Amino acid sequence: NAGVTQTPKFQVLKTGQSMTLQCAQDMNHEYMSWYRQDPGMGLRLIHYSVGAGITDQGEVPNGYNVSRSTTEDFPLRLLSAAPSQTSVYFCASSKLTGPVAEAFFGQGTRLTVV
Amino acid sequence: TQLLEQSPQFLSIQEGENLTVYCNSSSVFSSLQWYRQEPGEGPVLLVTVVTGGEVKKLKRLTFQFGDARKDSSLHITAAQPGDTGLYLCAGPDSGGYNKLIFGAGTRLAVHP
Numbered sequence: 677n678a679g680v681t682q683t684p685k686f687q688v689l690k691t692g693q694s695m696t697l698q699c700a701q702d703m704n705h706e707y708m709s710w711y712r713q714d715p716g717m718g719l720r721l722i723h724y725s726v727g728a729g730i731t732d733q734g735e736v737p738n739g740y741n742v743s744r745s746t747t748e749d750f751p752l753r754l755l756s757a758a759p760s761q762t763s764v765y766f767c768a769s770s771k772l773t774g775p776v777a778e779a780f781f782g783q784g785t786r787l788t789v790v
Numbered sequence: 791t792q793l794l795e796q797s798p799q800f801l802s803i804q805e806g807e808n809l810t811v812y813c814n815s816s817s818v819f820s821s822l823q824w825y826r827q828e829p830g831e832g833p834v835l836l837v838t839v840v841t842g843g844e845v846k847k848l849k850r851l852t853f854q855f856g857d858a859r860k861d862s863s864l865h866i867t868a869a870q871p872g873d874t875g876l877y878l879c880a881g882p883d884s885g886g887y888n889k890l891i892f893g894a895g896t897r898l899a900v901h902p
Contacts, residue, residue: 711892719878720892721891766832768832770888776823778823779825779888781832783830783831783832
């Protein structure tokens, strides 16, 4: 049972480069989201999606784009990488049913922008 | 803006000791969750509390939701090295059940 799969696990980018972080889930979850985790700041929501074709911004969306063409995949694009985007990125998915939703996380992508 | 504050930020203890970590907010939450994150891994859900005053036990871990649903605590009895990790509390954003707000976490180290 794969759950939530993120690739790559590690990445080094130069300032100004673009890249896509991949996220796939095999649990048929409607809700998917991207978080970044920085020391002392917990997890902050970047973008989220409630289903294919529907995305919305979270707390820290600037510099990132997302799309949701299928239920399974939710890629995160960095348009022009900046050192401030050095972080650990987590993709999560959950069923879209209230009132309590368990979030399942991938293993993370550690991104360094130099 | 809903915020979750966790304390302490760091905790280093010896095996066998008891400890309590806290998650506080000025906002009311419909539920709170506790996740544990190990190095190089994503957070994993430990428990969800949904009723004010609720107490849940998971082996040596005891979770409590405050009566006013603004705070929660996690108590570990006789800590073991396997309890080492980052403990995160999370609650649903007012905008939707699935949008989770996370505290900054308590990093626990249990030494043999």
